[in-house]
Amino acid sequence: MTARIGVITFPGTLDDIDAARAVRSVDAEPVALWHADADLRGVDAVIVPGGFSYGDYLRAGAIARFAPVMTEVVRAARRGMPVLGICNGFQILCESGLLPGALVRNAGLHFVCRDQWLRVENNETVWTTRYDAGAEILVPLKNMEGRYVADPATLDELEGEGRVVFRYLVDGDASQRYLGIDSPNGALNHIAGIADARGRVVGLMPHPEHAIDALTGPSDDGLGMFLSVLDALVAA
Amino acid sequence: MTSTQPALGGRIDTVEHAAATPDHPQPYRELGLKDDEYARIRDILGRRPTDAELAMYSVMWSEHCSYKSSKAHLRYFGETTTDEMRAKMLAGIGENAGVVDIGDGWAVTFKVESHNHPSYVEPHQGAATGVGGIVRDILAMGARPLAVLDPLRFGPADAPDTKRVLPGVVAGIGGYGNCLGLPNIGGEVVFDPSYAGNPLVNALCVGAMRVEDLHLAHASGVGNKVMLFGARTGLDGIGGVSVLASETFAGDEAGGGRKKLPSVQVGDPFTEKVLIECCLELFRSGLVVGIQDLGGAGLSCATSELASAGEGGMRVELDRVPLRAEGMTPAEILSSESQERMCAVVRPDDVEAFLRVCAKWDVIAVEIGEVTDTGRLQVHWHGETVVDVPPRTVAHEGPVYERPVERPADQDALVADGPERLARPSTPGELRETLLRMVASPNLASRRWVTEQYDRYVRGNTVLAQPADSGMVRIDEETGRGVAVATDCNGRYVKLDPYQGAQLALAEAYRNVAVTGAVPLAVTNCLNFGSPEDPGVMWQFQQAVRGLADGCRELGIPVTGGNVSFYNQTGGTAILPTPVVGVLGVIDDVRRRVPAGIGAEAGETLLLLGDTRDEFGGSEWAHVVHGHLGGRPPAVDLAREKLLAEVLVAGSRDGMVSAAHDLSEGGLAQALVEAALAGQTGCRVVLPADVDPFVWLFAESAGRALVAIPRSEELRFTDMCSARGLPWTRIGVVDPASKALEIQDVATVDLAELRAAWEGTLPALFD
Amino acid sequence: MARVVVDVMPKQEILDPQGQAVARALPRLGFDGVTSVRQGKHFELEVDDDVDDATLAKIAETFLANPVIEDWVVRRVDA
Amino acid sequence: MARVVVDVMPKQEILDPQGQAVARALPRLGFDGVTSVRQGKHFELEVDDDVDDATLAKIAETFLANPVIEDWVVRRVDA
Numbered sequence A: 001m002t003a004r005i006g007v008i009t010f011p012g013t014l015d016d017i018d019a020a021r022a023v024r025s026v027d028a029e030p031v032a033l034w035h036a037d038a039d040l041r042g043v044d045a046v047i048v049p050g051g052f053s054y055g056d057y058l059r060a061g062a063i064a065r066f067a068p069v070m071t072e073v074v075r076a077a078r079r080g081m082p083v084l085g086i087c088n089g090f091q092i093l094c095e096s097g098l099l100p101g102a103l104v105r106n107a108g109l110h111f112v113c114r115d116q117w118l119r120v121e122n123n124e125t126v127w128t129t130r131y132d133a134g135a136e137i138l139v140p141l142k143n144m145e146g147r148y149v150a151d152p153a154t155l156d157e158l159e160g161e162g163r164v165v166f167r168y169l170v171d172g173d174a175s176q177r178y179l180g181i182d183s184p185n186g187a188l189n190h191i192a193g194i195a196d197a198r199g200r201v202v203g204l205m206p207h208p209e210h211a212i213d214a215l216t217g218p219s220d221d222g223l224g225m226f227l228s229v230l231d232a233l234v235a236a
Numbered sequence B: 001m002t003s004t005q006p007a008l009g010g011r012i013d014t015v016e017h018a019a020a021t022p023d024h025p026q027p028y029r030e031l032g033l034k035d036d037e038y039a040r041i042r043d044i045l046g047r048r049p050t051d052a053e054l055a056m057y058s059v060m061w062s063e064h065c066s067y068k069s070s071k072a073h074l075r076y077f078g079e080t081t082t083d084e085m086r087a088k089m090l091a092g093i094g095e096n097a098g099v100v101d102i103g104d105g106w107a108v109t110f111k112v113e114s115h116n117h118p119s120y121v122e123p124h125q126g127a128a129t130g131v132g133g134i135v136r137d138i139l140a141m142g143a144r145p146l147a148v149l150d151p152l153r154f155g156p157a158d159a160p161d162t163k164r165v166l167p168g169v170v171a172g173i174g175g176y177g178n179c180l181g182l183p184n185i186g187g188e189v190v191f192d193p194s195y196a197g198n199p200l201v202n203a204l205c206v207g208a209m210r211v212e213d214l215h216l217a218h219a220s221g222v223g224n225k226v227m228l229f230g231a232r233t234g235l236d237g238i239g240g241v242s243v244l245a246s247e248t249f250a251g252d253e254a255g256g257g258r259k260k261l262p263s264v265q266v267g268d269p270f271t272e273k274v275l276i277e278c279c280l281e282l283f284r285s286g287l288v289v290g291i292q293d294l295g296g297a298g299l300s301c302a303t304s305e306l307a308s309a310g311e312g313g314m315r316v317e318l319d320r321v322p323l324r325a326e327g328m329t330p331a332e333i334l335s336s337e338s339q340e341r342m343c344a345v346v347r348p349d350d351v352e353a354f355l356r357v358c359a360k361w362d363v364i365a366v367e368i369g370e371v372t373d374t375g376r377l378q379v380h381w382h383g384e385t386v387v388d389v390p391p392r393t394v395a396h397e398g399p400v401y402e403r404p405v406e407r408p409a410d411q412d413a414l415v416a417d418g419p420e421r422l423a424r425p426s427t428p429g430e431l432r433e434t435l436l437r438m439v440a441s442p443n444l445a446s447r448r449w450v451t452e453q454y455d456r457y458v459r460g461n462t463v464l465a466q467p468a469d470s471g472m473v474r475i476d477e478e479t480g481r482g483v484a485v486a487t488d489c490n491g492r493y494v495k496l497d498p499y500q501g502a503q504l505a506l507a508e509a510y511r512n513v514a515v516t517g518a519v520p521l522a523v524t525n526c527l528n529f530g531s532p533e534d535p536g537v538m539w540q541f542q543q544a545v546r547g548l549a550d551g552c553r554e555l556g557i558p559v560t561g562g563n564v565s566f567y568n569q570t571g572g573t574a575i576l577p578t579p580v581v582g583v584l585g586v587i588d589d590v591r592r593r594v595p596a597g598i599g600a601e602a603g604e605t606l607l608l609l610g611d612t613r614d615e616f617g618g619s620e621w622a623h624v625v626h627g628h629l630g631g632r633p634p635a636v637d638l639a640r641e642k643l644l645a646e647v648l649v650a651g652s653r654d655g656m657v658s659a660a661h662d663l664s665e666g667g668l669a670q671a672l673v674e675a676a677l678a679g680q681t682g683c684r685v686v687l688p689a690d691v692d693p694f695v696w697l698f699a700e701s702a703g704r705a706l707v708a709i710p711r712s713e714e715l716r717f718t719d720m721c722s723a724r725g726l727p728w729t730r731i732g733v734v735d736p737a738s739k740a741l742e743i744q745d746v747a748t749v750d751l752a753e754l755r756a757a758w759e760g761t762l763p764a765l766f767d
Numbered sequence C, D: 001m002a003r004v005v006v007d008v009m010p011k012q013e014i015l016d017p018q019g020q021a022v023a024r025a026l027p028r029l030g031f032d033g034v035t036s037v038r039q040g041k042h043f044e045l046e047v048d049d050d051v052d053d054a055t056l057a058k059i060a061e062t063f064l065a066n067p068v069i070e071d072w073v074v075r076r077v078d079a
Ligand SMILES: Nc1ncnc2c1ncn2[C@@H]1O[C@H](COP(=O)(O)OP(=O)(O)O)[C@@H](O)[C@H]1O
Pocket: B149, B150, B151, B152, B184, B185, B186, B187, B188, B189, B447, B450, B451, B454, B465, B466, B467, B468, B469, B470, B471, B487, B488, B512, B664, B665
């Protein structure tokens, strides 16, 4: 039985075809989900992909979270369905309250597109079991509003519970600091991705779906995320 | 705001009224029409034009839309295109964009356009809407837009105004392109004082479709409906035409208030993204007979071009156009340049399905008219006729000028003032210092500050992007078939010799495509020049067109389209003549692409292909070190370029080349630095014993490339070069253990030091 | 028809690089004496007369602002 | 120390995609009766007491707003 993984398209979603390609590349079946449908088509997991839903004009993800399909995603996530938010998808998950905190304008004020080293801080979420703890992976990062912020209590909670899943690796590479900023975007604690308390909902700013083949990405390090969820779904 | 406006009755200038009031004075001069042009319009119509007609003719007969100064010269492109060159061309000059057959049933379309002046006035929005416009051109061919490139030119890097213009332009291009989901795969950033008041913002878009899906802009089929869809129409970009409003309603609020309208448009990339997806779904569903984007000249252009390309007639109910501003007149609606709009011709039975697809994407769509066989474009406004013209006279039969052409009087002096007199570095210390200074100079420094603001990954098909000699995208995921695109132009070379300079631009773009392993196939151009009313500028233009066209014939690849931008000058001083040339190549399998970075395999040999001569006219060295421009540009040998390209492509096919980088501005030294930094690998270079190291390191002779060949392939590759008559020189080895560029007897520079020099410049200037 | 203004500002404790960039640039442009700048959003809404304050508050809180990172003020102004 | 507010709005005749996006979204979120939304920027400045109105006007015009496409209002508020 192949796992069926939903990929949502909002008006303005861009990386949906890439997310679908990544799902296919691990031999799972991508299922296209449309923002206006209050229907998850019986999928086993959902990916909320990157892009600029509704232009991101108000705040990234602010309009998308009200889409009918998101009501279903929130409901399914609360029941434990694996959900992955990438970039704009991460922003949407934060706006819709599935994940705490928020993503704001990069501290350097520019859109940043670069190959980014990350450290896998938690390899026990459904999306990261294929990685070794502490593994360093190279994945594209590309966004305008990628600076993760949360209040001190939330940060403490995330750190205390090991819910920081990915962190930007900023040591040792002087080129990372050329904007005078200590990370690609000034994210608190260099947070690149987090999980919910059960480790089933994960959001991250970098794009694992763009790192599935060294031909079109900097590495194939992103594949681990899709393989991980597959393991979880097949085992279930 | 609503789409239905109150009937304005007698206040609108109708055809009937125009016929009855032949002596009514009209502000045609304010609209940019000459006396004889106005007389010709009266002649064509047999009466004075209405306000709306006058607005249409004036925008469509403008330099920008009618190519009145360039047409006579551009014909030369057609005249020099042979049948053989045409074989793969599915659409050429005259269509929205050129289309070439790249094999396997795929057609690729690409075009470059300028948005220079708006980008000076409002850098962010000017550049953003430039991207939006070129993407709609590609869409109007029936293609899915795949990638963009942005050739840019600015004033001096350290000029205060450049700090205003460049960051705004880059943010605008990134903001629009990123939000559209189009990877940016290349471009140029060039600084020169001549662009200070005239930055050049050119944007190129490439798209693909199945050959059978090619949509041309034809309004054929009497009775077919004309659909306007996308954004509402507002008062954008009608600065000039608001004169009409003030004439007609002298002193009234609408007219008076509009005189100062900014001609700046604000882009809405989200609307465009949705419009793209909507159009592609319409194409897929077979609901479109003809389609046209609304660019400059808005509805005037779209309706007259659609009508004259089809059955020859069209009726438009202008009061149905969804508006964003209140009280707009027919003239204003016809000339509005509001962005993110398209016009389609649809069979009556398909209108409902058409509207359904638009509704799915939340795209506003209305039927505004239909195709007729009257041979006339008739525009109605609340039941009255405000336009009744033969559409071809608007769209295609504008004035054509034979502007005076004259070689500038000071050209000889410029050429006579060669670089030979300039002091050259000679000691190792001087050469080392020159190398570092050159690498850090604004025109040679890393473009990362710019390109990092562009998404190069989106859509997951980008195989090569900055830094790379050309951008490359995969088109077919199954077979790996893809295309490579590069744009180039060295305005200093063109200034010294416009004919040869244009050929050098062509040669460089061609070479940039070939070094990646792709076969060059077709050419587009964006001809940025000063005022056509200056005979010296017209000479540059004429020479550049001839050089480019003759060059294309020699290389056997056709010019499929392009764009002309005149009047790029501040006061009496024109910009460097800048015919930006874009070359598109095809690669049957992107997996054999050749990157620029060395070190993929241990112990590669470094070869320099081609001949190096003492050529410094117009060079970056003369510019950076001496602020000098004079003499002759490097010699151009297109037969050699062709041979070099064949060798590079063959080398890629047979897996003999692990890296390749073409030589251009900054010469061999710059190529070595870039190849080493891109590959993060050091190398040892040994120049031939009997040569002048300065010349070998910094001369800008054309027709050269640096290649890295795996040791096991070296003999096979050099044998191939020798057999085909391509000169090669073994100049060193890649050294994975080394973290330095070591040029024997000249200098050793750590990669870290090189990187700091190369990458530090733009951030220091613009952060 | 009523006119409503909503101002949305980044919370004090959230870094505001846009405001900082403005503050840093001003002295370079020759403007001294500006000690701090914060940048937020300004919305102008035209609303029907029957839209009450509670609804406006809701629109601001659930939509125009993100309470995690932003503060906001709603006020009616004379049209 | 004085507090100054500068509101910068897209000019009436200039397209405001951000405001439009908000206006279009509201009915979908169940909020009716908002007929138009325009979105601009809101700056809050702390300035020394000796910064006069003319200087503030200049700062707004040359830096905070882009007169080609935006209108702006400067006002002093009680701190
Ligand atoms: N404005 C730009 N937008 C995108 N890419 C750019 C831009 N300017 C330069 N680049 C990219 O940076 C790299 C280096 O540029 P350049 O040195 O001009 O290349 P070349 O000399 O091979 O023509 C290339 O990949 C080029 O496409």
